[in-house]
Amino acid sequence: MESIKEFKKGMDLTAKTFAGLEELLAKELKELGADDVEIIKRGCTFRGDEALLYKVNYLSRLAIRILKPIGVFDVKNDDQLYDKVKRINWMDVFKLNQTFSVDANLFHSDMDHSHYAALKTKDAIVDQFRESTGKRPWVNVETPHIYIDVHISHNVCTISLDSSGESLHKRGYKIGSDKAPINEILAAGMIQLAGWKGDRDFYDPMCGSGTIPMEAAMLAMNIPAGYYRKEFAFMNWEGFNQELWDKTKEDADNNLTEHECNIYASDRSEKAIGITKRNLKFAGLHKDIEVKVAFFDSIKPENGGVLIMNPPYGIRMEERGEMRDLYKGIGNVLKNNFAGCEAWVICPDFDQAKFIGLRPSQKITLYNGPIETKFLKFEVYEGTKRYGDNPDERFSKEGKKDFSKRDDFRDSKDRQSDEAKRGIKKWDDGVRSLEEDRLDLQKTESDGENENYQEPNLKRSDDRKKYYKNDESNSDDRRNLNTKRSQDFEKHMESLRRFTNSDKKKSDTKKPARKRISTKKPPEAEGGDSKG
Numbered sequence: 001m002e003s004i005k006e007f008k009k010g011m012d013l014t015a016k017t018f019a020g021l022e023e024l025l026a027k028e029l030k031e032l033g034a035d036d037v038e039i040i041k042r043g044c045t046f047r048g049d050e051a052l053l054y055k056v057n058y059l060s061r062l063a064i065r066i067l068k069p070i071g072v073f074d075v076k077n078d079d080q081l082y083d084k085v086k087r088i089n090w091m092d093v094f095k096l097n098q099t100f101s102v103d104a105n106l107f108h109s110d111m112d113h114s115h116y117a118a119l120k121t122k123d124a125i126v127d128q129f130r131e132s133t134g135k136r137p138w139v140n141v142e143t144p145h146i147y148i149d150v151h152i153s154h155n156v157c158t159i160s161l162d163s164s165g166e167s168l169h170k171r172g173y174k175i176g177s178d179k180a181p182i183n184e185i186l187a188a189g190m191i192q193l194a195g196w197k198g199d200r201d202f203y204d205p206m207c208g209s210g211t212i213p214m215e216a217a218m219l220a221m222n223i224p225a226g227y228y229r230k231e232f233a234f235m236n237w238e239g240f241n242q243e244l245w246d247k248t249k250e251d252a253d254n255n256l257t258e259h260e261c262n263i264y265a266s267d268r269s270e271k272a273i274g275i276t277k278r279n280l281k282f283a284g285l286h287k288d289i290e291v292k293v294a295f296f297d298s299i300k301p302e303n304g305g306v307l308i309m310n311p312p313y314g315i316r317m318e319e320r321g322e323m324r325d326l327y328k329g330i331g332n333v334l335k336n337n338f339a340g341c342e343a344w345v346i347c348p349d350f351d352q353a354k355f356i357g358l359r360p361s362q363k364i365t366l367y368n369g370p371i372e373t374k375f376l377k378f379e380v381y382e383g384t385k386r387y388g389d390n391p392d393e394r395f396s397k398e399g400k401k402d403f404s405k406r407d408d409f410r411d412s413k414d415r416q417s418d419e420a421k422r423g424i425k426k427w428d429d430g431v432r433s434l435e436e437d438r439l440d441l442q443k444t445e446s447d448g449e450n451e452n453y454q455e456p457n458l459k460r461s462d463d464r465k466k467y468y469k470n471d472e473s474n475s476d477d478r479r480n481l482n483t484k485r486s487q488d489f490e491k492h493m494e495s496l497r498r499f500t501n502s503d504k505k506k507s508d509t510k511k512p513a514r515k516r517i518s519t520k521k522p523p524e525a526e527g528g529d530s531k532g
């Protein structure tokens, strides 16, 4: 007799990821052997067996956690939640002497307090144990044996066991990190979005503690994402199959390979580079990534390649002026030093990114935790122009400067008036104002740098005096102001020079002898550092 429903062996699973990485995750899951992969918001559902569950936890570079749903029901209030959670046979799931934790997330539901939903779930589990055995299992929020996930969306509750435990971004290869490390999963996603597969040279010239180049090396050398990690929550589950787990790891570890390209990591901070070096040594990757202290403008690839970088965010108001210079500088260096390369920059604020002055050929929205970011691709060719390099882009037909046409000027002006309306500290409180920049630019251009600028034809000294009346006034205030402006301008130019005068020294392109990473795992890792 023909069956009306095909029986499918295995279990339903859910992999969570960051918004923007869902499609890549679906592709990765299929490659790992998952069936029925479907994209959901910030994740994928799929089917697989126990072996696949172990494999995805060990190998996925893009999943934050892998959930195994054990109960799905409608829920409208706390009492319903309590009753329905209590109907799950928790004594089949874990033992009295094991600790557990509950994490709840609510979306568009009648219940509106996630902490309370977690508490109700915990009570239902504890009460079930207590009523049957007279004893209760204990909660441990730091390092529980069993992680329980509650997800309520549109009044539908899914109770899952989290097979990963600590977020999978905690790869275990870092023993330290500097300021604002990027999440490892986001870094891996960025590398894959850039299409880099270890086939071209790779650069991270603002590497901080080295997350992006380390993820790149792991990808190029087929090192599993979980290679350095010791704990996964499924190891504490009833019926955990040690033999199957050992085999999963062995199969994956047998695919380790050498990489053929060069991976370069640099940062201006000695401290950051010290941390990167220690992380690399710890992970046995110190022979696979070339690391040095260097300013971005001194990096000049000779064989093309891919650059991915994560410049400082500059969230604080007083950093905005500095950030503007930094992003302008990035545009100059990309144009001057990186012709023939593909450059990718992740930044939190597209307005800020506009100071780069190059037109991105791709713009991808990604989330770094709660922060919305843009991941921008710049294809840099010989002769690529920054926005504003072409005089037509900056000057109206009459030859007058039309600053309202400059993206950076217009956007910042809008922002300034917006911020003024909202009573936010003004840009020029201790930071150079755009108006000052504009005057400086006029001054630079009048010094002859701009071929479109025309000196007024003033032959007679009287005319000249009249024309320059203001500048020749005897006012001390005016003089002081001008002196201050030119001092400020010098400071400003000095900071920009760091980007525009590239170091003439040729970068060393000699590829060092490659050494396979030691398959002997390092001792204790502290775990990853960034938030998931």
Ligand SMILES: C[S@@+](CC[C@H](N)C(=O)[O-])C[C@H]1O[C@@H](n2cnc3c(N)ncnc32)[C@H](O)[C@@H]1O
Pocket (backbone or CB within 6 Å): 177, 178, 179, 180, 181, 182, 183, 205, 206, 207, 208, 209, 210, 211, 212, 266, 267, 268, 269, 272, 294, 295, 296, 297, 310, 311, 312, 313
């Ligand atoms: C957001 S952090 C990068 C974090 C890094 N992705 C990680 O995961 O650790 C930005 C880095 O850019 C570096 N940086 C800022 N300006 C630089 C410049 N002009 N040249 C080189 N590095 C620079 C800082 O020292 C800092 O380490």
